Amino acid sequence: xxxxxxxxQNAELPSDLVQTFxxxxxxxxxxxxxxxxxxxxxxxxxxxxxxxxxxxxxxxxGMTPADLDGIATYFNLLFRKPVGKNVIMLCDSVSCWLMxxxxxxxxxxxxxxxxxxxTTSDGEFTLLPIVCxxxxxxxxxxxxxxxxxxPVRPEDIDAIIDDVRSKNHDHA
Amino acid sequence: xxxxxxxxxxxxxxxxxxxxxxxxxxxxRGGWRGIRRALTMSxxxxxxxxxxxxxRGRGGAGFNTGLKWSFVPKEPAKDRLKYVVANGDEMEPGxxxxxxxxxxxxxxxxxxxxxxxxxxxxxxxxxxxRGEYHLGLERLQKAVIQARExxxxxxxxxxxxxxxxxxxxxxxxxxxxxxxxxxxxxLEGRRANPRSKPPFPQxxxxxxxxxxxxxxxxxxxxxxxxxxxxxWYLGLSNCEDGGTKLYGVSGRAKNPGVFELPLxxxxxxxxxxxxxxMQDGYKLRAFLPGxxxxxxxxxxxxxxxxxxxxxxxxxxxxxxxxxxxxxDRTCPIGMLKNLEHFFAQESCGWCTPCRDGLPWVxxxxxxxxxxxxxxxxxxxxxxxxxxxxxxxxxxxxxAPGAIAPLSSGLTLFxxxxxxxxxxxxxxFSQGRSAEQAA
Ligand SMILES: Cc1cc2nc3c(=O)[nH]c(=O)nc-3n(C[C@H](O)[C@H](O)[C@H](O)COP(=O)(O)O)c2cc1C
Ligand code: SF4
Ligand code: FES
Numbered sequence: 133x134x135x136x137x138x139x140x141q142n143a144e145l146p147s148d149l150v151q152t153f154x155x156x157x158x159x160x161x162x163x164x165x166x167x168x169x170x171x172x173x174x175x176x177x178x179x180x181x182x183x184x185x186x187x188x189x190x191x192x193x194g195m196t197p198a199d200l201d202g203i204a205t206y207f208n209l210l211f212r213k214p215v216g217k218n219v220i221m222l223c224d225s226v227s228c229w230l231m232x233x234x235x236x237x238x239x240x241x242x243x244x245x246x247x248x249x250x251t252t253s254d255g256e257f258t259l260l261p262i263v264c265x266x267x268x269x270x271x272x273x274x275x276x277x278x279x280x281x282x283p284v285r286p287e288d289i290d291a292i293i294d295d296v297r298s299k300n301h302d303h304a
Numbered sequence: 305x306x307x308x309x310x311x312x313x314x315x316x317x318x319x320x321x322x323x324x325x326x327x328x329x330x331x332x333r334g335g336w337r338g339i340r341r342a343l344t345m346s347x348x349x350x351x352x353x354x355x356x357x358x359x360r361g362r363g364g365a366g367f368n369t370g371l372k373w374s375f376v377p378k379e380p381a382k383d384r385l386k387y388v389v390a391n392g393d394e395m396e397p398g399x400x401x402x403x404x405x406x407x408x409x410x411x412x413x414x415x416x417x418x419x420x421x422x423x424x425x426x427x428x429x430x431x432x433x434r435g436e437y438h439l440g441l442e443r444l445q446k447a448v449i450q451a452r453e454x455x456x457x458x459x460x461x462x463x464x465x466x467x468x469x470x471x472x473x474x475x476x477x478x479x480x481x482x483x484x485x486x487x488x489x490x491l492e493g494r495r496a497n498p499r500s501k502p503p504f505p506q507x508x509x510x511x512x513x514x515x516x517x518x519x520x521x522x523x524x525x526x527x528x529x530x531x532x533x534x535x536w537y538l539g540l541s542n543c544e545d546g547g548t549k550l551y552g553v554s555g556r557a558k559n560p561g562v563f564e565l566p567l568x569x570x571x572x573x574x575x576x577x578x579x580x581x582m583q584d585g586y587k588l589r590a591f592l593p594g595x596x597x598x599x600x601x602x603x604x605x606x607x608x609x610x611x612x613x614x615x616x617x618x619x620x621x622x623x624x625x626x627x628x629x630x631x632d633r634t635c636p637i638g639m640l641k642n643l644e645h646f647f648a649q650e651s652c653g654w655c656t657p658c659r660d661g662l663p664w665v666x667x668x669x670x671x672x673x674x675x676x677x678x679x680x681x682x683x684x685x686x687x688x689x690x691x692x693x694x695x696x697x698x699x700x701x702x703a704p705g706a707i708a709p710l711s712s713g714l715t716l717f718x719x720x721x722x723x724x725x726x727x728x729x730x731x732f733s734q735g736r737s738a739e740q741a742a
Contacts (some may be wrong), residue, residue, distance in 0.1 A: 158470075161385075161511040168476045172435070193493075196679035206495040207476025209435045221436070226399035226596055227554035227628055229642045243503045261644060262478060263594075264397035265436055268554035268626075278438035 138143045145188045146172045149173060153192045167203055172211050180211040204228035210264070215260035216251040218296055221275040222284075223259040231283065243293050256300060257293075265292035310334060312540065314528035315521065316564040317550060319408030324443055327454035330411045330623050338527030342419045343464045347378075350423040350530070357529045357537045358690060362401075363391055363482075363519030364595070365701075368554035368613050369526075375506040376424040376514045377665070385513040386426035388417050389491070392433040392440075392520045393475060393482030395537070397596040397646055398628040401550040401562050404522040406433065406440035409524075414457070414470060416523030419530055424516055429470040431520075432487055435477045437685035444472050460715040465528040483700045484517040486652065491592035497654050498700035520551055543568030551610060553579045555629030556586045568611040571627055585629040590716055594623020596643050597705025598713035600630070619712065627683065635732035636717040640710060647706030658703040660693040661692040665710060672721065675729035682721055685714060 153170045156160050158162035170193065181204055183197075190200040204210045222237055237248070244259060245251050251258040270282030271277035276296055284292070310317035310333075318325060318333050325333060335741065342350050355370025360393045376386065391450050392415060405413060417429040420532065433441055434630035451457045460466045461740040473491060480486045481496045488510050502508075510514025525547055537546045545567055551574045552562040558580030565574065575581060583587055588603045593610065608614050614621050626703050630639055648662035665688050692698075693707030694695045714721065723731055 153471055160493075162492070165511075167493035168490065169473065172474060172476065201687055203476070203493065207435075209475075209477035224642075226592075226639065227398050230555045230628070230634060230639065231629070241425050262436065263650065264399070265484055266394050266400040266403040266434075268398055268400045268628075269552065271554060271560075275436060280439075290584065292462055 143184070145174070145185055145192075146177070149177065150188075150192055153189065157193055164199075165194055166230060167193055167195065167200060168207065169211075171200070171204055175211060179217075180214050180223065184210075214251075217256050217300060218276055221260050221262035221265070222248075223263070223267070223271070223273045225264035225267045225268075227264070228272040231271035233272040233287070235286045236274075236284050239289045240293075243289050246290045256297060307345040309468060310528075314525050314532075314540070314546060314566045315405065315412075316408075317344070318412065319404060321404070324407070324409055324447065325411060327450050327456055329413060330409075330418065333628040334531070335411060335527070336415060336532035339415050339418050339422070339456075340462075342432055342530045343423050343461075347423050347425055350419065351607060352563050354423070354526065354536060358533045358544065359522065359529060359537070360527050360545050360612060361519055362521035362549070362624070364396070364597070366622060366623075369518060369522055369711075372506065372518075373420065373423050373506065373516055376426075376516060376522050377507065379423070380418040380425040385428065385511070386424055387513060387515040387561045388420045388424065388426050388429045388511045389510065389517045389699075390417055390429070390431040390520050390523055390600065391468040391482060391484065391487060391517050393435070393487065394432060394434055394437075394520075395451070395477075395479040395482055396624055397643070398554055398592065398625050400554070401552060401624065401626060403440060403661065404550070404562055405524050406437065406444055410444045411451060412524045412527055413444075413520055414447060414451055415554050417470060417742075418456070418461070418466075418468050419517070419526050420516060420523065422466060424514070425515075426514075426667035427467045427469065429468060430491060430510075431470060431472045432481070432491065433472060433474055434481075435475045441472065441474050448472060467524075478648045478652070479646075480514055480652040481701060483702065486700070488515060495652075497652050498694055498702075500553045500699060516657060517712070529714070541567035541611075543609065543613075545612055549610070551578075553629055554626070555591075556583045556631040556634075557584060557629060558583055567644075568609050570607045570609050571605070574627070575611065575629070582629070582631065589632045590630045590636070592601060592628040592709060593620050594625050594628075596646060597701075597708055601709040601712075602716055606634060633732065634721060635673065635730055637669060637673045638732065640713045640717075641666065641673055643709050644669055644706065647702070651702060651706075654700075655698040655703065657692045658698050658706070660707055661688055662703070664688065665692075665706075671729055672724050675723075675727070677725050679725060682714070682725070685710065689714065703729060 150268045156166035187197045265273045267282045273282035274284045308317040349388050351373050359369045362367045483498050485499040486496040505515040526531045548564050549567045563578040590600045590602050592598050593615045644666045648666045651658045653659045668681050676738045689707050689711040
């Protein structure tokens, strides 16, 4: 894994997170029952799950890093590599496909100048496919961060992306 | 939807997607009556009541809910842990009903789980929610805290001596987590592979303890059943099984959406009276009655009753009750390719026919849709369907579910398959509707 792109990846887990994991583990029958939620919390704080953070989380939960990595790599929503500031998940399941998802996807790739699975060079956006978002009556559907969009027609893409970009800069 | 009517629409009458009710508002609108009555009854009486209501699971398999609960060993939870688990994975393509319940009225789900807890004498509830439902997660977590503060969760609920609390678990995301044994494995902090049965979860589930897993829509039915009784519940439906159903359609309908209607409403009524009919210029060609893992039915079945037996008689399943429509301008092979891509990608990899067979099916469909297929490729698809599909060859129903649209599609769209091979091209532009050809 490359190093320079994220300074947080080698840092110690913050003590409040460690305490949270201990509390969660104490409420479970076995500490490992807290593992998926713990990994989600690491990711919520740092954007992704680095080797260092994975190893420390495993230690708190009394698991081996390899065991916890087996879980981290199983689930779609856990990232073991850095992602952009905004993760865009575009549904590629059947109801969205029926309603023209491919055209929306092509426009999105063109606007961001990346392919599905890639991150923009400025680190603002990562574009991923996702299975049905349960928004099939608003197909094609898309999630940016926690925000749900739909129907997203090709002609809506520019405005949506520009809007998210300008909000990012307001917060910066 | 017209004015919500709790007498006729017990699932959605109190749904408010702008701001769900808090515990006091919920009570003022008739909430908590179910658990109040349940707590005056013995656990067995509650199970009997739910059994007799003929509530069948709304997660896809349609098993009698009360009967399922009756398989849990009877000792109270104090001696041995037991769990009530709500299945809110909802990743079946084309299914978007449980989202509305968790976003719009989470307290009814909580009340349903409490009643179940009393019925099987469990004091632990877990809500497994798919990780992408951010708003639902926020609302559920808030509802659990509010219910606890108002004395509806925790120790000695409303002075009754009944203890029950709920934990909300957001998933890491995988379709297979919806399969009930895989869901239990995920809750144990493992890779979510299904488990062989027996033991069934009702006897040996989460951490080896008796566990009842029900769908969110199923739990949401329980409070009104207890509050109003069986006769009322049976009277809601147009068929033998009890209650209403969250029905819906997606695809080229004018107003796709979810509608609460009597169980046993016909697809024609759902589509034409509630979803506004097909969009102008499109005709209904076929549909998947209840999500991606159900078999296609042709348009001649438009007036089929969406109950449990009728789709089965026609060769499909009610599934989750939300139909996906194929119109006459979209390539059915393209649609099959999309479906099989999903199933191939989401196989957990435990069983060889599923792990290796589904990507192969996807590849064959790809070749045919590209206009490079031969008759032999179609024969191979028939072979694959025959070998991967039957129940019992794999650990779970993912593989049979994946094959259902394929084998029905091979028959129903035989002419389209032949045309792709004869003309060596897709006659629908790029597998998309003719509209996009322009
Ligand atoms: C691959 C697969 C995915 C499933 N996904 C879900 C799901 O997302 N939600 C659900 O309630 N049931 C799902 N089920 C069905 C569950 O295994 C189980 O039957 C259901 O949760 C039982 O609840 P019910 O009796 O209330 O229907 C799935 C089954 C399979 C085989
Ligand atoms: S049928 Fe498929 S999804 Fe189910 S256990 Fe086997 S490999 Fe996993
Ligand atoms: S198929 Fe895309 S949201 Fe359901």
